Amino acid sequence: MGLVVTGLILAMLLAALDQTIMAPALPVVAGDLGGLDQMPGVVTAYLVAATVVMPVYGKLGDRYGRKPTLQVAVVVFVTGAVLCALATSMPQLMAFRVVQGLGGGGLMIGAQAAIGELVSPRERGRFLGYFGSAYVVAAVGGPLIGGFLIDRVSWRWIFALYPPLGLLALVLLTVALRLPRPEGGRRPLDVAGALALAALVVGVVLAGQTREPVYLLVAGGGLAGWLVSARYAADPILPLRLFRERAFAVPVAISLVIGFALFGTITYMPAYLQIAHRAGATQAGLLVTALMGGVLASTIVSGRLITRTGRYKPFPVAGTAVAAAGLALVGLTAGSPPALAASMLVTGLGVGLVMQVMLLAAQNAVPYGDLGTATSSVTFVRQIGASAGVAVVGAFITLRSGISATETPAALPDGVREAFATAVPPVFGAMAPLLAVAFGLALALPARPLRTTAHADDIPVKENT
Numbered sequence: 123m124g125l126v127v128t129g130l131i132l133a134m135l136l137a138a139l140d141q142t143i144m145a146p147a148l149p150v151v152a153g154d155l156g157g158l159d160q161m162p163g164v165v166t167a168y169l170v171a172a173t174v175v176m177p178v179y180g181k182l183g184d185r186y187g188r189k190p191t192l193q194v195a196v197v198v199f200v201t202g203a204v205l206c207a208l209a210t211s212m213p214q215l216m217a218f219r220v221v222q223g224l225g226g227g228g229l230m231i232g233a234q235a236a237i238g239e240l241v242s243p244r245e246r247g248r249f250l251g252y253f254g255s256a257y258v259v260a261a262v263g264g265p266l267i268g269g270f271l272i273d274r275v276s277w278r279w280i281f282a283l284y285p286p287l288g289l290l291a292l293v294l295l296t297v298a299l300r301l302p303r304p305e306g307g308r309r310p311l312d313v314a315g316a317l318a319l320a321a322l323v324v325g326v327v328l329a330g331q332t333r334e335p336v337y338l339l340v341a342g343g344g345l346a347g348w349l350v351s352a353r354y355a356a357d358p359i360l361p362l363r364l365f366r367e368r369a370f371a372v373p374v375a376i377s378l379v380i381g382f383a384l385f386g387t388i389t390y391m392p393a394y395l396q397i398a399h400r401a402g403a404t405q406a407g408l409l410v411t412a413l414m415g416g417v418l419a420s421t422i423v424s425g426r427l428i429t430r431t432g433r434y435k436p437f438p439v440a441g442t443a444v445a446a447a448g449l450a451l452v453g454l455t456a457g458s459p460p461a462l463a464a465s466m467l468v469t470g471l472g473v474g475l476v477m478q479v480m481l482l483a484a485q486n487a488v489p490y491g492d493l494g495t496a497t498s499s500v501t502f503v504r505q506i507g508a509s510a511g512v513a514v515v516g517a518f519i520t521l522r523s524g525i526s527a528t529e530t531p532a533a534l535p536d537g538v539r540e541a542f543a544t545a546v547p548p549v550f551g552a553m554a555p556l557l558a559v560a561f562g563l564a565l566a567l568p569a570r571p572l573r574t575t576a577h578a579d580d581i582p583v584k585e586n587t
Contacts, residue, residue: 126240127252129294130233133192134256136199136287137229140168140222141385141508142264146392146406147277151215154277160212162516165389166327166509167216171223172230173505174320177359179228180498181311183235184491189299192232193292199225200288207281227505234481235497239301243486244432244572250425250478254418257477265392265410273402315359318347319502327509333517360499361492369487369568370496373480374503376438376567379560380477381504383449383553384469386511388413390519391466391550398543399459412463416470417477424475432572434479438564441475446557448472453551457543476560477504486572511553518549 144151144164152161183191202222209215234253241249271279325341328334352358365371392406424437448469455461481500488496522545524538 123240125294125298126300127237127249129291129298130236131252131256132287132291132294133196133229133233134253135260136196136284136291137172137226138257138260139264139283140203140226142260142388142410143268143280143283144168146265146269146396147272147280148393149396150272150277155209155212155215160216162513163212163216164219165512167219168223168226169505169509169512170323170327171220172227173223173323173502173509174316175224175227176231176498176502176505177319177495178311178316179231180235180494180496180502181357181359183232183494185304187304188232188236188239188301188494189295191228192236192295192299195225195228195232196288196292196295197225198222199229200285201225203281203284203288207278230501231494231498234501235494236299236301238485238493238497239490240576242572242574242576243482244574245429245576246482246485247425247428247430247434247572250428250482251418251422254421254425254474254478257414257417265406266408269392269402269406309357312351312355312357312359315348315351315355318344318351319359320344322348323506323509326506327513329513360495360502364488364492364496364499367487368566369570370484370499372563372567373484373487374499376442376476376560376563377480377500377504378507379556379563380445380473380480381507382511382514383445383507383556383560384473384511385508386515387449387452387469387550387553389512390515390546394456394542394546394550395459397539398456398546400539401459409459409463409466413466413470413473416467416472417474418470420471420474421478424479428479428482428572433569434483434572435564435567435569437475437479438483438567439561441472441479442557442561442564443472445469445472445476446554446561449557450551450554453547453549453554456547456550472557476564482572483567483570486570515549515553518552519546522546522549 148161148164151164179191179195199222202218202220202225205218205221206215209218237246237249237253267283268277268280271277321344322341323344325337325339325344329337329341348360349362352360352362365374388410391409395401395406395409420441428434428437448465448467448471451465451468452462455465481497484496484500485493523542
């Protein structure tokens with residue numbers, strides 16, 4: 123089990139790291155490749171691509187097994203990383219980030235669904251800390267490593283981290299991961315539903331990024347297309363029947379709100395510190411350490427308490443309340459880096475009680491045949507929130523301050539820095555009411571008994587190699 127868990131954590135680390143390590147690099151990449159107005163696309167290209175393929179990986183994993191889909195995802199992700207390191211223009215970099223995202227989406231879904239097959243929901247609580255640590259290492263180590271490489275070498279070296287980590291994950295998963303072979307028919311893949319969800323994601327992100335109403339129509343068309351496909355497809359990519367179960371639908375909704383508020387804030391926090399407070403890339407990255415330190419501490423504690431007691435509802439109720447208070451404080455303390463770090467710590471303590479517990483609750487609410495679909499639903503919707511949050515927060519920062527959150531700090535005069543420092547904190551604070559909504563949803567979450575058996579225990583093992 124140790125080798126398997128290590129391989130799965132590495133797979134998650136690869137995907138999670140890429141969402142944080144680029145944050146301090148954005149201004150420097152802009153100075154190197156040009157195209158300041160295209161900088162949000164470096165973040166959203168990866169997020170959109172990863173989000174679009176999540177439901178597909180979830181469904182393919184349910185049909186053909188987690189192991190082969192994970193292996194494919196690792197190879198695609200590492201290939202995209204190598205291409206990113208060689209990019210010579212902004213359009214090239216964004217295109218290669220799409221390739222990387224096509225692998226990253228599969229890593230996130232495959233790893234979390236695989237542990238769902240290996241460990242029962244009741245015992246899975248103690249594994250939340252292990253998997254939460256992947257996000258913490260990514261969120262803390264990503265900006266720090268990224269900032270260090272930017273300050274000392276070049277942003278291109280960021281992508282050199284992925285091939286050795288990817289190779290190690292691939293070897294461990296190939297050697298150690300053994301799961302029951304999926305049983306059942308091979309109904310046609312819901313291609314129409316997958317394309318409709320892709321249109322929904324792209325429309326939401328571009329609407330937030332460009333503020334063009336036409337993209338809302340694209341998103342609305344994608345949503346309508348998915349609803350039709352989910353109603354009539356033989357095997358829908360995201361079945362509507364799952365959303366009729368409140369124990370599943372509520373965690374999905376909470377994940378959407380958490381993704382929007384959290385990623386919308388932390389993506390631009392390093393740039394805010396660099397512009398408003400003249401912090402270096404490494405120093406700006408340190409702020410995320412406070413946030414993710416809180417996430418790790420509360421994730422570990424809540425996971426162990428869930429395994430001990432079998433109860434999970436109290437944690438998202440408390441966590442959403444604490445996270446809402448933390449984000450409100452972020453908006454009030456952004457002018458003082460030490461106070462801002464304390465506010466980020468409070469936010470992290472709240473988020474750690476919610477994010478992984480929502481996945482556990484959703485997985486526990488569905489039969490094992492839908493495990494991959496349930497896992498992809500929670501993560502997919504959270505990533506929609508993250509993608510929209512990055513785009514919308516960036517747009518509001520630009521609207522209020524008159525400059526992009528990804529401008530090169532060295533090129534800005536003092537007056538512009540001061541205007542930016544005044545305009546941005548209220549945007550961060552505006553995320554707090556969203557988490558108040560998540561608190562209301564957490565109160566409505568059904569408290570179901572956690573299953574005590576794993577999928578690998580219930581089915582005679584025909585190894586999926």
